[in-house]
Amino acid sequence: MVHNMTEEHGLDLSGGLEDVPVLCKALTSPTFKYSTDNVAGPGCSVDPSEVTLPGCSCLSCSCRADSCSCLQTFGQAYESIGRLLNINRPESGYSTPVFECNALCTCSDTCSNRVVQRGLQHRLEVFHTKSKGWGVRTMEEISRGMFVCEYAGEVISFAEAKRRQFDQRTEENNYIIAIREHAGTSSITETFVDPAQVGNVGRFLNHSCTPNLYMLPVRVHSVIPRLALFAGRDIHAQEELTFDYSGGYGTQPAAEAPSTVGLQRKQCHCGAMNCTRFLPLDLSILS
Numbered sequence: 001m002v003h004n005m006t007e008e009h010g011l012d013l014s015g016g017l018e019d020v021p022v023l024c025k026a027l028t029s030p031t032f033k034y035s036t037d038n039v040a041g042p043g044c045s046v047d048p049s050e051v052t053l054p055g056c057s058c059l060s061c062s063c064r065a066d067s068c069s070c071l072q073t074f075g076q077a078y079e080s081i082g083r084l085l086n087i088n089r090p091e092s093g094y095s096t097p098v099f100e101c102n103a104l105c106t107c108s109d110t111c112s113n114r115v116v117q118r119g120l121q122h123r124l125e126v127f128h129t130k131s132k133g134w135g136v137r138t139m140e141e142i143s144r145g146m147f148v149c150e151y152a153g154e155v156i157s158f159a160e161a162k163r164r165q166f167d168q169r170t171e172e173n174n175y176i177i178a179i180r181e182h183a184g185t186s187s188i189t190e191t192f193v194d195p196a197q198v199g200n201v202g203r204f205l206n207h208s209c210t211p212n213l214y215m216l217p218v219r220v221h222s223v224i225p226r227l228a229l230f231a232g233r234d235i236h237a238q239e240e241l242t243f244d245y246s247g248g249y250g251t252q253p254a255a256e257a258p259s260t261v262g263l264q265r266k267q268c269h270c271g272a273m274n275c276t277r278f279l280p281l282d283l284s285i286l287s
């Protein structure tokens with residue numbers, strides 16, 4: 001059988017940068033620069049591409065918890081096939097940080113502690129939704145706990161995030177995601193990622209009040225986390241992929257719509273039963 005390749009597959013939005021093409025039939029001239037990884041943006045003090053974490057000296061194919069310094073220090077995050085362990089953990093509202101083996105580790109590329117760094121492995125398509133502008137759907141089944149894609153973009157400072165949030169016009173709909181990690185009782189690490197100008201397929205993902213992806217900060221070579229999205233449940237082929245822009249998942253209550261005096265809030269069209277009617281707004285950036 002002969003297929004018309006251009007009709008069926010469209011354009012690869014990643015321009016060959018991803019292992020699998022990011023299909024898009026409608027977007028002919030992207031207005032952003034595709035990057036599979038985070039890049040340093042204004043105010044970012046550490047270059048996310050720099051290797052700043054120590055590695056293990058394992059010589060086995062795949063690292064084992066009884067002998068690997070990475071797994072002993074940071075714990076085991078994945079099953080051997082790359083599925084996230086303790087996918088229920090997010091329901092507690094807290095998750096232990098995930099550290100993968102990195103460029104300095106002597107284990108092989110097939111080590112089971114290397115997942116997010118392998119990048120996109122599922123065929124995804126960027127498509128035009130009915131009421132939400134662009135969206136992303138999967139062309140194949142994705143089982144619960146598997147890594148889907150990163151939310152990659154420019155890593156920027158709090159001040160720059162604030163400036164960009166204020167400058168954003170209402171018709172623009174890219175989101176600066178703020179991830180706050182609590183270490184111990186007092187210290188908080190904040191990371192701001194903006195995919196508007198430089199980003200990957202993650203920038204086309206829509207918000208949902210009942211999402212099917214779960215966001216988890218994962219560190220590979222750098223102390224700067226990658227915002228990794230995992231399947232929170234089994235996902236069918238052709239389903240739209242969504243995550244909660246406020247970082248919630250599952251039984252975690254969606255953030256109560258805060259008072260919005262003087263603020264233009266964007267409506268949520270996710271269609272979920274528990275929809276809060278507005279997209280989450282990180283008020284701490286605006287205050």
Ligand SMILES: [Zn+2]
Nearest residue numbers: 063101107111
């Ligand atoms: Zn390893």
Ligand SMILES: [Zn+2]
Nearest residue numbers: 056058063068
């Ligand atoms: Zn190791």
Ligand SMILES: [Zn+2]
Nearest residue numbers: 056070101105
């Ligand atoms: Zn290692």
Ligand SMILES: [Zn+2]
Nearest residue numbers: 209268270275
């Ligand atoms: Zn909603």
